[in-house]
Amino acid sequence: MNTYRVGFIGCGGIAGAHAAGYRAVQNAQIDFVAGADVNASSDRVKRFVERYGVKLYTDYREMLAKEQFDLVSVCTWPRTHCEGTIAAAEHGAKGIMSEKPMAVNLDEADRMIEACTKAGTTLAIGHEHRFDPQSVRAKELLRQGEIGRLTLAWGHCGADLMNNGTHVIDLINYFNDDVEPVWAMGQVDRRRKLEGRGNHPDMVIEDMAVGRVGYKNGVTALIELGEWAHPAYQFHLIGTDGIIDVNMPNAPTLKVLSSFRHVGWTAPDLPQVDVMRAELEELIDAVEGRAVHRSSAQRGRAALETIMGIFESTYRRALIEFPVTIRDFPLERMIKEGLL
Ligand SMILES: NC(=O)c1ccc[n+]([C@@H]2O[C@H](COP(=O)([O-])OP(=O)(O)OC[C@H]3O[C@@H](n4cnc5c(N)ncnc54)[C@H](O)[C@@H]3O)[C@@H](O)[C@H]2O)c1
Structure with a gap:
């Protein structure tokens, strides 16, 4: 079983649900490394950092430059999904789970798909239903x-x-x-x-x-x-x-x-069924070539x-x-x- 280093861009509500999902996956070892959130003083972010033992950054670009990740969850508000995903792919993430909506326009969605294709990154969108x-x-x-x-x-x-x-x-x-x-x-x-x-x-x-x-x-x-x-x-x-x-x-x-x-x-x-665990297990399966993610970037688009x-x-x-x-x-x- 492979070990995956996991990072979070955005450490609010849905990031907590992703983290619980990663903890439950059965097809990989998960190592929580770091998270970035612009609002370090928020109680929710503090609880997230404490519960999952991640190093906190306030700038996700600095975090990506300093840390190595295999999987990145993009859990920010919609206008950061595109740039966060592109940056994570360019920094070598093998798999990205980016939250819905995929982006705020089709230009952004296409740029995300292009960057992930170029980097060989599997991109899935958080349509866990x-x-x-x-x-x-x-x-x-x-x-x-x-x-x-x-x-x-x-x-x-x-x-x-x-x-x-x-x-x-x-x-x-x-x-x-x-x-x-x-x-x-x-x-x-x-x-x-x-x-x-x-x-x-x-x-x-x-x-x-x-x-x-x-x-x-x-x-x-x-x-x-x-x-x-x-x-x-x-x-x-x-x-x-x-x-x-x-x-x-x-x-x-x-x-x-x-x-x-x-x-x-x-x-x-x-x-x-724990749907968060299921979507993250399928992300790992997709990274390892055993599956095509059912909530692929193309379907998010x-x-x-x-x-x-x-x-x-x-x-x-x-x-x-x-x-x-x-x-x-x-x-x-x-x-x-x-x-x-
Ligand atoms: N898949 C689902 O069922 C589901 C459920 C809830 C939320 N969501 C989606 O997840 C996204 C986040 O929702 P939430 O409920 O977690 O919101 P939230 O406000 O609880 O958390 C978002 C966090 O992102 C941080 N953030 C914003 N911009 C940032 C940036 N540029 N860099 C770093 N951090 C940044 C905020 O400070 C905040 O802590 C939304 O797009 C929402 O639609 C999906």
């Missing part, structure tokens, strides 16, 4: 034809598109076998003019977003996020012969209504591309065809132009 037993079982049921052919994937939750919206879109992609989208239409509302909310203090945020997406295989998606969406983080997978309801994360019921069974709703038994398509459709008041070619962040552009 692909490991959740409910998602995995729902996908198996879809593959087995339990609800016939998937026609509509409807996902909703109470957060914004760039926050949990990226999980919602990524999971719809997972349920739909990562088939490419061909068009998107969207609308957003921003009456409260929110900026810097929760763990996205560096972002502008919409109050409500609605997206419709069409995929190459004829499946469509309905995505509802924000203030007036149903707050539960939930998916309704509607097929020609039934419905699968997926409640995230780790909620008790995966419910299936299948016309083949004639028994009403059923709830399959599910195993307990795909979720971001759909988000950009929904925002751009709002801007143009028209359907957007894929690939999405804009390189900036349309929500920010709309705000600058006084449209929102």
Whole structure:
């Protein structure tokens, strides 16, 4: 079993979840080396340093220059994901787990992929719900034809598109076998003019977003996020012969209504899975050439591309065809132009 030296860029809430996940992995020895956080005086950062025994830096570039890492977790706010990932790859990290959203625009996402490809670094994005037993079982049921052919994937939750919206879109992609989208239409509302909310203090945020997406295989998606969406983080997978309801994360019921069974709703038994451990074990497997990470950078980019398509459709008041070619962040552009 190999030993991996691990570093953290950002030592806040999700970094703690990554560290607990690294501690639990069964396919490697983990050596926590150092972490960098701009806010060394925060209680959360202090607790992280104490609990995981890492050396703390306040500048991640200085940390990367002075320390050697095999794996780096990028756990900062969204606007640092790109530069943190590129810097870690250039300093020799073999694997990087960078948090969602992958980046704040497609230009950044492409630069991350390019830098990691050039450095031979495996980059995965923190879309850990692909490991959740409910998602995995729902996908198996879809593959087995339990609800016939998937026609509509409807996902909703109470957060914004760039926050949990990226999980919602990524999971719809997972349920739909990562088939490419061909068009998107969207609308957003921003009456409260929110900026810097929760763990996205560096972002502008919409109050409500609605997206419709069409995929190459004829499946469509309905995505509802924000203030007036149903707050539960939930998916309704509607097929020609039934419905699968997926409640995230780790909620008790995966419910299936299948016309083949004639028994009403059923709830399959599910195993307990530590999703953070699972995503990090798969990162190690990917670094060692045994797996392709199911939350690969390309799939992280795909979720971001759909988000950009929904925002751009709002801007143009028209359907957007894929690939999405804009390189900036349309929500920010709309705000600058006084449209929102
Ligand atoms: N995958 C998931 O389910 C999940 C869950 C929670 C958060 N997240 C994502 O993780 C990211 C961080 O969220 P969080 O809840 O940990 O936020 P947080 O505020 O608890 O922690 C982020 C930390 O990054 C530090 N930081 C910011 N800029 C930095 C920089 N340039 N260099 C070094 N440190 C920097 C902050 O000081 C802070 O301590 C967000 O993008 C969020 O969307 C993902």
